Amino acid sequence: MKNRRLEIRLTEDELYEIDNRSKKLRMSRSKFLLQAALHQKIIVLDSTSIKQLTSELRKIGININQIAILCNMGKLECVHIEDTKSEITKVWEELNKLRKDVKKLNNEN
Incomplete structure (x- = not known):
């Protein structure tokens, strides 16, 4: 009842x-x-992982801004951004994996 x-x-x-x-x-x-x-099904994402990814993206953004400032000041003639590119690729792969995992969980419902 x-x-x-x-x-x-x-x-x-x-x-x-x-x-x-x-x-x-x-x-x-x-x-x-x-x-x-x-x-x-309720999907709970690990907030620690998301916070880490956000922190990494923020650090990369700061680095890119610093490089842009130095370029605009004329202090850099040749910019080597391979390390930055590598870090961006790592973060992109993690975000892509997270997206696929969530999509998979949603399709199981």
Whole structure:
């Protein structure tokens, strides 16, 4: 017997989207929300990894800005950015792997 009630706040657009999805599936709003809440896999990303990637990207950005400043000041004639390119490639590969992992998890639902 269903004897508990749950109240949530949402925008008109969110309610409209919920109603559209539930109608497409020919479900009541209540049944649709229960199915979505109880049968969806929730993906939790490791925030430490994301923070590390963000930090690395920030450091690379700082390095690029420093190089640009030196170039604009005329203190650098030839810029060797192979190390920077290598680091950007590493970060890109990690982000791409993360994207693929999340996509794979979402497809398992």
